[in-house]
Amino acid sequence: MTAESPVRPVTLTMAKKTTTVYDVTKHHLVPEHKKLSEKDTEELLKDYSITAKELPKILSSDPAIQHLDVKEGDIIKITRENPHSGNSLFYRRVTNG
Template sequence: MDISKHLLVPKHTKLSDVDKKKVFDKYSVTVKELPKIMKDDPAIHALNSKVGDVIMIERESKTAGRAIYYRVVIDG
């Protein structure tokens, strides 16, 4: 079953280390301050992510059209 096509599930992508650094610089945050996502979250199963990775989430927003959100992978 592929849940990534479900209407409720936005697109999840794993960031490369370079992109990760860019995000941290842009918002001047550390890894600890980002919202979290569990390692075994069904939406990131296919991404093979490990603890500490940053997941970019492209949400469909009613107010902004498209909104970017970041979550850091933690051990659940």
């Protein structure tokens, strides 16, 4: 037994998990993410004659869609700005990983 206690005082700051430090949607490199309505989803799948399985995926925990209130299976529409070809669209299906 040593006379001195090995425990040193440590200060902890508690932060809520939901608080985002920085709103990534405001960043100029983050393109616009939008949730697709049911009707639009149907149309999209019909246009490309695919099932949702064939779409690229996006994690439901992706910082860029935290403000959207999404659930698994939703389709996210991403509008990317391209200096050469203007806007281009991209779609992703939300998964839980």
